[in-house]
Amino acid sequence: MEILERDPHIELRVNSEDRGCTRDELVSGFQWADGALTMLSDKIDRELLEVAPRLRVVANYAVGYNNIDLTAANERHVVVTNTPHCLAEATADLTMGLLLAVARRLVEGDGLVRAGLFKGWAPEFLLGMDLHGKTLGIIGLGEIGTCVARRARAFGMRIVYCARHEAPTASELQAERVELPELLRRSDVVSLHCPLTAETKGMLGAAQLAAMKPTAYLINTARGACIDENALIEALRTHAIAGAALDVYDGEPNVKAGFMALKNVVLAPHLGSAATETRVTMGHVAISNILAVLNGGIAPNPVN
Template sequence: MGVDRVFVTRRIPDEGLDLLRPVCAVDLWDDDLPPPADVLRERVRGAAGLLCLLTDPVDEALLDAAGPGLRVVSQMAVGVDNIELAACTRRGIPVGHTPGVLTETTADLAVALLLAAARRLPEAQAAVRAGEWTTWKPLWLAGRDVHGSTVGIVGLGRIGRAVARRLRGFGCRILYTGPRPVPEADEVGARFVELEELLRRSDFVTLHCPLTPQTRHLIDERALALMKPTAILVNTSRGAVVDPDALHRALASGRIAAAALDVTDPEPLPPDHPLLALPNCLVVPHIGSASVATRTRMAVMAAENLLAGLRGEPLRHCANPEVYRPPKHPPR
């Protein structure tokens, strides 16, 4: 029996690759940019495993190109909205992902963005570099207090709760919303409200929900109109949860005070995108999990999921666990 060939769609930390190389023939796309669609289809042809990133579309066309030998897909990310899970399940292909490991690191960034936008740090740094710091000025670059504020969290999952724990140290009142109340809310002192009430009452709104048909453009023209003119929006979830055109209009008109985004729609934003021209919009390039330790753990987890799938063992972190359930046969 030959050695299984696996395609890894990007340069990842060596700790993940080091787990694969002794037991697999690793075909690595050794670049920071994703492989073009035609290259991705060609390189996955005949592979037993695919280790991908959230920028790689894993759809019917790609699965057809891979052929029947593809036994496992493992994504180095928590979200899997780039993967057609139902198509993988129909073919009996388990899909791995990396939940939990990036919770604390992403929560750190969410709070960092919230603080940076509140205290207008990017504007202040730009002013210093432009030579505008002439003296101490009582009203210059005055921002918003985070301590004692009301923070609305949209999606009180692992990351949302981690953000709430951090903000309790600032004496913040925590509201949250989602499809339903969650029992863990009491642990972080968060109170459930409907989305409209959260938007109206919050000084800061931070997004931690998955991208689904229901949450796509959840923050649209109407939602932004409900927010306080002094409110600040933070997004570290998925870019398409926010309507970018509506956000630009709200920021440019002063409908809301500021936004801080780790994710955008589209992603990446082109350099001439109008959001990037606004002084009250802070944008960073999807670095929520970008600490050395966390990215290393993600690579190791993705490799371990891949190896389990190649061995025919259940994945420890599987995004489509229904793939392991026996098919239902109609009664005879």
């Protein structure tokens, strides 16, 4: 915002609160805007684009852009951009943090200590799972998935993955490409790093969860809608799988009440890229896209 405020050719209007815009605020802002810097929580649909006659660029402050109607943007010749290549490391860090938290039951332990229920060391107290020697199944070995795999290799884990194409980093990671059913059957941990598309929406439902080991854990830092959350709640409730750790949810910021009653799930509030350096870099990338388009150039990171 400071960079844009210093530009004499730009009039900047900002949502000064640390939250997403309401629909009315979006409509009011888009009516006058030549460019918009939007959040993943902002629904940029055809109706909104139609009230924005001057709009030339929408810079999404995220890698994902499933919140934007690309067809409608194309029809109105609006450039849509994202912020790739700057949040993979932060999201991979969080993925490993979530895995450790659920596999070693850190949240449960923290709660017991705070409640004054820690009575001392015991041989079978809060037993979890070793990561060394276990198999990590990665759904989508792209930029973030690759960063997760590198970390997992440092923990002594084996890597299998499924993707539409052979990953260029597979050899480096000693990662074996398999189909989804085999990945689910073999993995001790399944971690999602795929975009939300028609193909991946609901890709893990009751049948897929049932195919996992009863000792396995599921990690999701991709998109909530990739998993059938009702099926996951049931699988966790019946201990069909050992546990899950989630950073994203279908219908955010709403989280299904069924998750709240379960001790074998760790729930994070969409913190994947929430590191100061990463968020600053994302801002710089978004601004560079806006300024490039408004100054008559080509956006560095177009997605349409």
